[in-house]
Amino acid sequence: MFRSGAYQLRIQELDSNYRKDIDHGTYLPFTYPWGAYGALLALLYLLVPHRQSLRLYRLRWIVWGLNFVHAVYTIKYTRAQGPARSYAVGFGMAWSILWTTSMLLLHDGQTEFYRVQRISDANGSLQKSDFNPAGTTPCSDRDGEHKAQTKFSLKMQPFPASPYLARLYWVLDLMLTFRGMAWNWRIPNLPSPSVQVSINGQVMAEELSHTARPTARSYATKEALIHASWRNFVKGYIALDVLKTLITHDPYFWGETHGPPPAYLPSLFRSSSTFVQSYRLVIAQLCIYWALQTLFQLGPLVFVGLLGNNIVGSWGQYWMYPSQWGSYESVLERGLVGWWGEWWHQTFRFFFETPAKSAVRFLDLNPKSPLARLLQIFIAFSLSGTLHGCASYTSNGETRPLRGPFLFFLLQPVGIAIQLFCSHYLRSMNISQKLPNVVKLTCNFVFVHFWLYYTAPLLVEDIARGGQLLWEPVPFSFVRGMGFGRRDDTWYCWGGLLYSWHQGKYWWQSGLAT
Structure with missing residues (x-):
């Protein structure tokens, strides 16, 4: 077992390595506004109407190229202090390349995309570009007094030439929306908006209800959403507190991936390498799940519950x-x-599918053919592997971006192909139809977890070596405050400066360093 204080020493080691790299000029600190230049350039380009200008339309290649160079340079030469921020540098920069590729090159975000807009049925005049799609309802002011009844219908809003604030909101919505809930490119697993009014035209109806198999749950009222978000946030906070406390006792999650099992496990379980690996993979999966789940609740709680x-x-x-x-x-x-x-979150699905579908069209393949579907799956997972690989590359620890996260995601379509082939074979032999449903469900469960048991360590161990599991997710730990953590743990878990001013050699290197 590692000596007392080894956990804190590991954190200090990563911080020390970061400082040495910065002091010796190996890397530059990641600063703002430098880190936002690519996004700002895309924002400015999309704000300028280019529907009638071929020259401006072709300018998208220059915008994409400048953002690409900026992102690659940032990934190669800048680093941030702290596990979460260092990981975010690579992920965010790679994401900017994928976003601009999808929205500027493979699509024309300004002319192909539309968002829902509310209009008044009484006089047809345009209301706010933002709307409540609940249909014919009383409009109420903030203190709850009802105003006159007004009927609304919905239409798709193209890029607005004027006024400027409406155009700015439209572009910001396009840039900050991941799943496209209010857009005509909404990802297919989302439910249609809860619309109770007639919609203008057949095209609109098709665009709002194209989902054949929605897997995400929708909420019928604002109160139901806020209640569910608070419940998930509290559950997530507690789960992250417990999980983080367990992590502080297991060197595996600090980057010592060949370290002994945690001492708190019973000796019977500690002697089984299969159980120990399964246990650690479950802990890592729960950490990722609850970190994302808790983060996802901030949007509805702040925007819906607080601001409105x-x-x-x-x-x-x-x-x-x-x-x-x-x-x-x-x-x-x-x-x-x-x-x-x-089941897994679909945050980046549209931006993984867009290049994959474009490749199928370029190769003139039948989109429904097995070859096209397999190609799309491999491209989508390769892009996911690239995002996570870039995040691994900018991490402060000794990571293996290609042999770790990239390989993990590249192996997932291999597993999918194996399972689809076996399923097709069993159906062709009339075996599948004869099996009880419980056998089919059990086989799927076993195969999924067998596949992840042997492939997930590629991702999890790379995350551990990079220091991401040393990140402190909660400001106050009730579990550690009650004495279940390390001897030097206290109730308060956050400390240090979030930002500091860095004066670089050139003006563009100066800014708030993370």
Whole structure:
């Protein structure tokens, strides 16, 4: 077992390595506004109407190229202090390349995309560009007094030429929306908005209800959303507190991936390498799940519960926030396809699918053919592996971006292909039809967890070596405060400066360093 204080020494080691790299000029600190230049450039470009200008339309290649160079340079030469921020540098920069590729090159975000807008049925005049799609309801002011009844209908809003504030809101919504809930490119697992009024035209109806198999849960009212968000936030806080406390007692999660099992496990379990690895993978999965789940609750709690649509528009509408996770039944019913395509969060799905679909069109393949579907799956997972690999590359620890996260995600479509082939074979031999449903569900469950048992360490151990599991997710720890942590743990877990001013050699290197 590691000596007392080894956990804190590991944190100090990573911080010391960061400082040495900065002091010796190996890397530059990641600063703002430098880190936002790529996003700012894309924002400025999209704010300028280019529907009637071929020259401006072609300028998108220059915008994409400048952002690409900026992102690659940042990944290669800058680092941030702290596990979460260092990971975010690589992930965020790689994400900016993927976003601009999808929205500027493979699509024309300004001309192809539309967002929902509310209009008044009484006079047809345009209301706010943000809306409540609950249909014919009383409009009420902030102190709850009802105003006159007004009927509203919905239409799709293209890029607004004027006024400027409406255009700015439209572009910001496009840039900050991941799943496209209020857009015509909404990802397919989301439910349609809860619309109770007639919609203008058949095209609009098709665009709002294209989902054949929604797997995300929607909420019928604002109160239901806020209640669920608070419940998930509290559960997540408690779960992260418990999980983080367990992590502080297991050197595996500090980067010592060949370290002994934690001492708190019974000796019978500690002697089983299979149990120890399974236990650690479950802890890591729960950490990722609850970290994301808790983070996802901040949107509805702040925008809907605190600010509301009078301040932030459609971002303050309850229907904008269907659940991020599907039902685990999808894993039992569809195996790895259900795990990645329906149960796990689908935050980046559109931006993984867009290049994949473009490749299929470029190769002139039938989109429904097995070859095209397999190609799309491999491209989508390769892009996910690239994002996580770049995040691994900018981490402060000794990571293996290609042999770790990239390989993990690249192996997932291999598992999917194996499972689909076996399923097809059993159906062709008329075996599948004869099996009881419980046998099918059990086989899917076993295969998924067998596959992840042997592939997930590629991702989990790389995250551990990078220091990401040393990140402190909660400011106050009730579990450690009651004495279940290390001897030097206290109730308060956060400390140090979030930002500091860095004066670089050139003006563009100066800014708030993270």
